[in-house]
Amino acid sequence: MLSTNLDDALRSRGITRRQLVKFCSATLATLAMPERYLAQTVAAVGKARKPVLVWLQFQDCTGCSESMLRSSHPEVADVVLDLLSWEYHEVIMAGAADAANKALERVVKEEKGKYLVVVEGAIPMADGGVYCTIGGRTAIDIAREVCGSAAATIAVGACAFDGGLVRSSPNPTGALGVHEAVPGIKVVNMSGCPHNPANTAALLVHYLTFNDLPALDQYDRPLFAYGRVIHDQCERRAHFDAGRFVTEWGDEGHRKGWCLYKMGCKGPEATFNCPIVQWNDHTSWPIRAGHGCIGCASPRFWDNMSPFYDRLPNVPGFGVEASAGTLGLGLVGATVLGVSAHGLIKVIKPAPQAGSASISDEPPAAGKEN
Amino acid sequence: MARIVVDPVTRIEGHLRIEANLEGGKLTDAWSSGTMFRGIETILQGRDPREAWIWAQRICGVCTMVHAIASVRAVEDALKIDVPDNARIVRNLIAGAQMVQDHVIHFYHLHALDWVDVAAALKADPAKTSSIAQSISNCEKSSTNYFRGVQQRVKGVVDSGQLSLFASGYWGHPAYTLPPEVDLLAVAHYLEALQWQKDFIRIHAVLGGKNPHPQSFLVGGMTTAMDPNEPAAVINPDTIQLMQSLVKGALKFVNDYYIPDVLAIAPLYKDWFTRGEGVGNFLCYGDYSSGDQNDPKTFLFPRGIVMNRDLTKVWPVDPSKITEGIAHSWYEYSGGDTAAVHPSIGETKPKYAGPKPPYDHLDVDAKYSWLKTPRYDGKAMEVGPLARMVVGFASGKKEIVDAVTGALKALNAPPTVLFSTLGRIAARALEAQLMAQQLEGWVNELGANLAHGKTAIFNPVRWDPGSWPKSASGYGWHEAPRGSLGHWIEIDGKAIKNYQAVVPTTWNAGPRDAQGQRGAYEAALLNTPVADPNRPLEILRTIHSFDPCIACAVHVIDAQGREYVIPRVA
Numbered sequence: 001m002l003s004t005n006l007d008d009a010l011r012s013r014g015i016t017r018r019q020l021v022k023f024c025s026a027t028l029a030t031l032a033m034p035e036r037y038l039a040q041t042v043a044a045v046g047k048a049r050k051p052v053l054v055w056l057q058f059q060d061c062t063g064c065s066e067s068m069l070r071s072s073h074p075e076v077a078d079v080v081l082d083l084l085s086w087e088y089h090e091v092i093m094a095g096a097a098d099a100a101n102k103a104l105e106r107v108v109k110e111e112k113g114k115y116l117v118v119v120e121g122a123i124p125m126a127d128g129g130v131y132c133t134i135g136g137r138t139a140i141d142i143a144r145e146v147c148g149s150a151a152a153t154i155a156v157g158a159c160a161f162d163g164g165l166v167r168s169s170p171n172p173t174g175a176l177g178v179h180e181a182v183p184g185i186k187v188v189n190m191s192g193c194p195h196n197p198a199n200t201a202a203l204l205v206h207y208l209t210f211n212d213l214p215a216l217d218q219y220d221r222p223l224f225a226y227g228r229v230i231h232d233q234c235e236r237r238a239h240f241d242a243g244r245f246v247t248e249w250g251d252e253g254h255r256k257g258w259c260l261y262k263m264g265c266k267g268p269e270a271t272f273n274c275p276i277v278q279w280n281d282h283t284s285w286p287i288r289a290g291h292g293c294i295g296c297a298s299p300r301f302w303d304n305m306s307p308f309y310d311r312l313p314n315v316p317g318f319g320v321e322a323s324a325g326t327l328g329l330g331l332v333g334a335t336v337l338g339v340s341a342h343g344l345i346k347v348i349k350p351a352p353q354a355g356s357a358s359i360s361d362e363p364p365a366a367g368k369e370n
Numbered sequence: 371m372a373r374i375v376v377d378p379v380t381r382i383e384g385h386l387r388i389e390a391n392l393e394g395g396k397l398t399d400a401w402s403s404g405t406m407f408r409g410i411e412t413i414l415q416g417r418d419p420r421e422a423w424i425w426a427q428r429i430c431g432v433c434t435m436v437h438a439i440a441s442v443r444a445v446e447d448a449l450k451i452d453v454p455d456n457a458r459i460v461r462n463l464i465a466g467a468q469m470v471q472d473h474v475i476h477f478y479h480l481h482a483l484d485w486v487d488v489a490a491a492l493k494a495d496p497a498k499t500s501s502i503a504q505s506i507s508n509c510e511k512s513s514t515n516y517f518r519g520v521q522q523r524v525k526g527v528v529d530s531g532q533l534s535l536f537a538s539g540y541w542g543h544p545a546y547t548l549p550p551e552v553d554l555l556a557v558a559h560y561l562e563a564l565q566w567q568k569d570f571i572r573i574h575a576v577l578g579g580k581n582p583h584p585q586s587f588l589v590g591g592m593t594t595a596m597d598p599n600e601p602a603a604v605i606n607p608d609t610i611q612l613m614q615s616l617v618k619g620a621l622k623f624v625n626d627y628y629i630p631d632v633l634a635i636a637p638l639y640k641d642w643f644t645r646g647e648g649v650g651n652f653l654c655y656g657d658y659s660s661g662d663q664n665d666p667k668t669f670l671f672p673r674g675i676v677m678n679r680d681l682t683k684v685w686p687v688d689p690s691k692i693t694e695g696i697a698h699s700w701y702e703y704s705g706g707d708t709a710a711v712h713p714s715i716g717e718t719k720p721k722y723a724g725p726k727p728p729y730d731h732l733d734v735d736a737k738y739s740w741l742k743t744p745r746y747d748g749k750a751m752e753v754g755p756l757a758r759m760v761v762g763f764a765s766g767k768k769e770i771v772d773a774v775t776g777a778l779k780a781l782n783a784p785p786t787v788l789f790s791t792l793g794r795i796a797a798r799a800l801e802a803q804l805m806a807q808q809l810e811g812w813v814n815e816l817g818a819n820l821a822h823g824k825t826a827i828f829n830p831v832r833w834d835p836g837s838w839p840k841s842a843s844g845y846g847w848h849e850a851p852r853g854s855l856g857h858w859i860e861i862d863g864k865a866i867k868n869y870q871a872v873v874p875t876t877w878n879a880g881p882r883d884a885q886g887q888r889g890a891y892e893a894a895l896l897n898t899p900v901a902d903p904n905r906p907l908e909i910l911r912t913i914h915s916f917d918p919c920i921a922c923a924v925h926v927i928d929a930q931g932r933e934y935v936i937p938r939v940a
Contacts, residue, residue, distance in 0.1 A: 050532050059408050061921045062383045063431015063582040069475075070568040070581065077564050081523075085532035091432075094483045095538025096380040096910055103538040124407075130722040131740075132406040134385055135377045136729040165413065165428050172409030172720070194431060194582050249588055250828035254595040257602025279580035283572040289579030289586045290593030290604045294424060302413075308421045 019078070020046055026073030030202035030277060031214065032224050044209040045083060051208060052115040054107050055089035056146060058132050058139040059166045059175055060121025064157035065091045067194035071201050072281035079201055083208070084116070090134075101135050108149050116207070117150040118200075119143065122159040122166040123181040126174025143182050152186045152213065153178060156200055158296060161191040161219075168302040179220065188213055189221045193296035198277045199225040219299060225277075230267035230293050231315075233275040236260065254290060264309040265292030272297035371398070373731065374903050377405070379913055381480040383432040384920025386879065388913060389732060390895055392903055400888075400895035400909075401734040402879045404741040404920045407700075407720060414869040419445045419861050420589045420833070422869065426857065427583055429871065430922040434582035435468055435574070436850035437871065437922070440857040443846025445589045448861055449838055453663075454826040456819055457591040460577055460605075462658055463613070463812045464584060465848065466805045467573045470620050472851040473755070473802035474628055478556075478563035481795070481914045484907060485635060486548060486556040489541035492525055494554035502551055507630035511562070520558040540905045548638055556635070559627050566623050573616045576609050591828030598820050605827075610817040617809035624799075624806045632799040633780050636792050643783065646791030646912035648894040649750045652676045652757035653877070655687060655856065657849035658808070670808065671758045671849050672765040675746065679789055681764045689845065691747040692856070694872060698881035699742045700724060708884040710745060713858040713870040714843060740924040743880040743889065744872050752890040753853025753877045754916060755798040760788060773800045791894070794915040835864040850874055852919050875923035878916050891916060 024041040028034075057065065069076050069092070080086040087093075088104045095103055107115050121139075124131035129138030147153045155178040158164030166175040179187040190200050203222055206214050214222045231237065239245070240259040247253060247262055261268070270293055278285045287293055295305035374397075377387035385406040391399045414425055423441035430437060439461055446453060496517035503512035527533060540546075548556075571581045577594055578584020586593040586604070597603035636643075656666045656673030666673040675685040693710035696703055702721045703709050723737045732738040744751070751757075762770030763785070777800055778785060787793055819825070832838065841862040848855045853874030860868035878890040888896075891913060900908050 050530070050534075052532075057385075059406060061428050061431035061434075063428070063434060066431050066434065066582045069479075069564070070571065072568060075565065076568060077561055081527055081534050084534070085537075086534045087532075087537050089535065090378050090380045091383065092479060092535055093380050093538060094488070094536045095540070096378065097376040097906060098904065099538040099540065100378055100380050122408075127722060128726065130724065130727065131408070131720075132385065133727050133729075134405065136375075136725075136727060138727045141728065165410065165425065166408045168413045170412065172412045173407060175408075193428065248828075248830055249591065249593060249833070250595055250826065250830070254593075255597040255603045255825070256600050278575075280568065280572045280575035283575035284579050285575075286579030286585040288604070289575075289577065289584070290595050291579065291585045291588075294585070302425070306421060307418045308424055309418065 017042075023074035023078055024205065027202045027205040030073070030198045030224070031206055037209070041205060041209045045205060050083070050085040052107055052111045053084040053086050053118065053204075054104060054115060054146065055086070055118040055120065056142065057090050058119065058121035058123050058143070058160075059173065060157070060159055062091055062120070063194040064120040064160075065089065068156075068197050068200065070280055071197035073198065074201055074205075079204070083204065104146065108146055112149045113151060115150055116152055116154060116204070117146050118154045118156055119147065119160045119178045120156050122163045122175035122177065124166075124173035124175050125181060131173040140181055143178065147178065147182050147185050150185070152188060152207070153182075154188050154190060154200065154203065155179065156190045156195040158191055158193045158301060161189045162300055164193065165302050167300075186213075187220055188216065189219055191219070191221055191226070191297040191299075192272065193301070196225070196274065196277055196279065199273070221297075225273045226271050226297060228271060228273065230270045230272055230275060233273070234267055234287060235275060236287060260287060260290075260292040261315065262311055263292050264307070264311055266295035266298075266305045266308070266312065267293040268312055268315040269305070270295035270298050372903050374900065374906050374909070375731065376906055376909055379910065379918070381483065381910075381914060382918040382920065383430060383922070384918070384924075386913070386918050386920045387732070388891075388895070388909055389734060390906075390909060392900055395899055395901075397895050397898045397900060397909070400892045401732065401738055402741075402881060402889065402891040403732055403739040404879065404924045406920065407740040407924050408921075409720065411869045411871065414866050416865050418835075418864075419448070419859065419866050420835075422859065422866060423587045423589070424585075426869075426871065429873070430919055431582040433468065433472060433850050433852060433919055433922065435464055435578070435584050436848055436855055437857070438584075438587045439465055440846045440848040440855050440871070441859075442587050442589050443848065444844050444857040444859040445846070445861070446844070447846055448842040448844030448859055449589070449832045451590050451829055451832045453591050453829055456596060456816065456825070456827040458659060458663055459812050459816050459819075460592045460594050460827070463809060463816070464574060464577050466658065466809050466812065467571065467617070467620070469851045470624065470802050470806045470809070471567050471571050473798050474563055474623065475567050476851075476917045477628060477632065477795070477799065478560045480917065482556055482560055483539060484911045484914055485546070485639060486553050486560075487541055487543075487546040488524065488536050488539060488553070488557055489528065490546065490548070490550045491554040491557045492521065492528060492550075494521065494550035496521055496554065499551040499554045502634070503555055506634050507626050509626040509630075511558075517554055517558060520561065521554055524557060540907050543905055543907050544901050545907050548635065552635065552638065556631065559631055562627060563623075570616055570620050570623070573613055576613060577604070588828055590830065590833060594827060596816075596820050596825040596827055598823065605816060605820060607817075607820070610813060610820060613813045614810065614817075617806070617813055620809060621806040624803050628799055629803055632796060633777070636796060637781060639792065642792040642911065643787040643790045645898055646794070646894045646915060647789050648752050648890045649888070650677075650679045650789060651746075651749055651751045652760045653687065653746055653751040653753050653854055654758050654761040655847040655849060655854040657847070670769070670804075672762050672767050674761045674765055675751070676760050676764050677749070679786075681760070681785060684761060684764045692872060693745050693748075694876075695743040695745065695883050697743065697884035698737050699739050700737050701742065710748070710884070713856065713872050714845070714860070716858070716868070716870040739881040741876050741880045741920075743883045744877050745883055748885075750883070750887050750889050750893070751877055753874045754794070755801045755851075755853075756788065756794045757853060758849060759797040759800060769804055773804055791912045791915040798917070838864060841867075852917050852922070853877060873919075873922040875916075875919045879918055879920065879923055
């Protein structure tokens with residue numbers, strides 16, 4: 001019965017069951033969820049009535065929108081046309097001016113409590129919010145209304161997560177991330193500069209399937225994406241363990257893909273599934289391209305992880321005693337979970353016990369001199 | 371007289387507002403306002419110049435990497451660093467790939483819906499679309515069944531009552547005049563381009579780990595280490611092969627889709643060859659060197675200026691004649707609001723003086739934008755693909771002359787049609803093709819160097835800040851997809867003292883200057899007919915023809931700095 005309805009629903013949307021299954025399988029892999037959830041996922045995603053999503057852009061560079069357009073599994077066209085009804089997104093939507101504003105108004109009014117909102121960019125709070133206006137309204141005014149009426153808010157990228165670059169010292173516009181600018185709403189943070197579209201697509205599918213959010217860490221980031229330290233998943237880790245380091249750009253070690261720790265890599269302090277999911281249809285990731293990690297998914301990374309070419313002072317396994325308070329989750333990831341073949345941990349539910357996987361609220365002691 | 375407000379201008383990067391006066395069915399005046407400010411240059415002060423590119427790159431994630439390249443060039447200029455030839459080639463490749471991909475996205479995803487009625491595509495006869503497609507291109511995907519499938523997909527979306535991204539379009543607007551079969555063709559190619567852009571840009575992942583925001587630039591070179599015998603080297607025989615296939619695919623896409631579609635659609639909107647002229651002055655810094663990067667004679671895009679649409683004369687570019695003013699911008703200058711200041715000594719403080727939000731109208735007689743007003747020798751300039759084609763054509767650069775004359779012949783039109791809304795669209799397409807033709811050569815050049823063991827890609831002489839002079843200053847230029855980009859840097863005590871970016875969209879979208887001269891957007895909108903003030907499709911057509919990027923365009927330096935961080939040697 002379900003099956004017939006699904007096929008009809010799919011046909012009316014111009015997609016085949018095969019396409020849908022393929023896309024759901026890929027998503028489950030990113031979520032580190034077993035295949036037994038496939039039928040449930042396919043049925044949820046194939047519903048005739050698509051959930052509505054609106055995407056707001058504030059103090060942004062549109063890099064997170066562009067990143068979403070690079071989604072490969074599922075394909076971007078499937079996400080924006082088939083998975084959801086993507087009704088407001090300034091960079092790509094058909095309508096402009098009043099027509100665009102009315103599209104947003106309609107969703108807030110008619111889909112109240114049911115729609116998802118994605119926020120990209122920081123929200124300026126200084127001087128009455130004059131540093132970002134759309135249609136004559138301030139970003140904070142729009143965010144309060146649109147996020148306040150949504151089922152959930154997804155903050156993509158470093159800027160929406162915690163203010164990102166815009167909030168870096170001296171924070172000229174009083175910028176904040178969404179969860180601080182609009183307290184009291186349900187937020188999932190997809191940090192990174194930009195967010196990785198594979199993770200965000202997986203989050204959307206998870207939400208559609210279970211009508212709930214996946215397990216989150218204390219920064220409200222999904223554990224499937226932010227639960228493990230980069231260093232522990234890194235393809236250059238064996239070189240670190242063996243003491244083989246790049247010491248000058250372009251040297252023998254650099255040509256042979258040795259560890260970038262001495263060139264300032266922040267992988268030992270950063271959590272993200274970047275080495276596993278990678279970017280652009282699993283083509284590569286920054287460390288493979290020969291540059292150290294800048295810790296772009298970490299809290300307040302612009303100020304905390306820079307100067308980016310300074311060496312981390314305390315890295316476990318490198319002759320310095322590990323600091324659990326600083327690395328927290330890293331130690332858990334390294335000692336308990338180890339590095340599996342695919343590096344995926346199963347973190348469907350429930351949320352972790354407090355303290356079992358914690359990252360310090362303090363900024364890491366990364367090369368700070370001021 | 372009616373005041374039309376377009377805010378948000380969508381299908382652009384960033385936050386742009388247009389206000390315009392409509393009288394007798396035509397626009398009699400227009401004002402362009404950037405409505406978002408971040409202050410990235412303020413944030414850069416006091417930081418390590420070697421990492422400035424990582425920060426500056428985040429000025430924009432659409433034209434991602436263009437600010438990275440301008441930034442490393444500025445620091446290399448200040449510290450007098452020559453980069454190895456392989457770094458030149460890799461930078462050309464990354465930037466060239468960006469330009470091709472960005473232009474394709476602009477045409478299909480940001481601009482096409484101004485000309486193509488998605489709803490009308492449902493009325494098309496797929497067999498007729500198929501024969502049109504086959505008459506204009508060698509593209510394999512051109513069967514009746516293929517177009518029927520696309521039409522079904524669109525119908526599915528429309529019938530569901532949930533039109534998603536297409537929900538708010540001006541469908542049925544009288545200015546949409548394409549035959550439904552061409553609408554269907556364009557909708558099919560919209561979807562093809564959506565797929566293609568993400569596949570092709572894998573080249574940025576190869577050479578930079580990811581896109582947006584590739585992460586492989588260095589002051590002094592690139593991190594993309596080369597080794598013919600090491601599979602872990604970023605550039606090795608395998609990645610050369612992968613890049614060869616990607617760039618061939620890019621040229622094929624441009625040849626099979628982009629160029630034929632532009633040449634097919636443009637003649638169906640002939641009126642737009644005489645609308646949207648703009649200021650008529652064109653500036654191009656030049657870029658994409660085939661050898662010595664300090665020698666503009668080696669550039670694919672020649673450096674120069676064309677004034678008053680006079681294609682018989684190309685003027686040299688004098689960097690000292692570039693200024694920025696704030697007469698109508700929400701900043702203040704210590705020398706007074708009417709001063710025009712060179713970017714190397716640019717000094718500004720944000721000072722919002724607009725209406726208290728929420729507001730209905732800006733005070734356009736006073737200050738009305740977060741964009742500043744760049745001028746060259748006091749004159750408003752247009753930058754971008756059209757400027758590059760105009761300057762290249764007037765300079766007699768063979769590749770550009772051939773491309774432009776070929777297109778004009780195909781369109782059966784004189785060179786004057788270039789100075790228009792459609793002229794900008796055509797110039798961008800020609801430029802994408804010209805650039806796509808270069809990419810394979812650069813990959814091969816890199817492959818040849820690899821094979822011959824010529825693998826230097828980084829110049830280490832100035833990596834150690836201990837080797838720097840006490841103070842230094844410099845600038846870096848780049849021809850970004852949207853036009854001439856410049857970064858100016860002042861280094862003191864091994865940290866950034868001042869940083870200033872003068873950005874393509876600021877040239878084009880800036881507000882009036884102290885003399886009341888309009889910028890390119892404001893000038894281009896004059897006399898544009900608008901059929902329905904509630905659905906100002908015609909305004910979008912001309913504004914989109916510039917491919918606005920407002921996040922890039924808004925920037926400022928501020929005297930209030932943070933404490934300097936002294937970079938340590940890694």
